[in-house]
Amino acid sequence: MKYAVKDKTDWYPPNIKPVREGLYEVGSDELSVKVWWDGEQWIRGNGTALPLQEVCWRGLKVDSI
Numbered sequence: 001m002k003y004a005v006k007d008k009t010d011w012y013p014p015n016i017k018p019v020r021e022g023l024y025e026v027g028s029d030e031l032s033v034k035v036w037w038d039g040e041q042w043i044r045g046n047g048t049a050l051p052l053q054e055v056c057w058r059g060l061k062v063d064s065i
Contacts, residue, residue, distance in 0.1 A: 009061055014054040026055040 011028070018024060018037045025032045026042060035050060036043040037057075042050040 009058045011056045024057045026057045
């Protein structure tokens with residue numbers, strides 16, 4: 001499912017981590033990918049950790065779910 005930019009949070013800096021496990025976008029407005037946050041690290045679709053863990057990220061706004 002695609003969400004409009006208005007349904008997404010602002011980008012968070014790498015030093016702030018999500019409080020919930022789940023699917024998030026990492027990157028920037030120009031280039032982003034969806035990855036899983038497992039509560040400790042960013043995980044790619046193939047189950048391996050992202051090589052770069054210090055990334056900007058955003059999720060869905062609560063009222064958009």
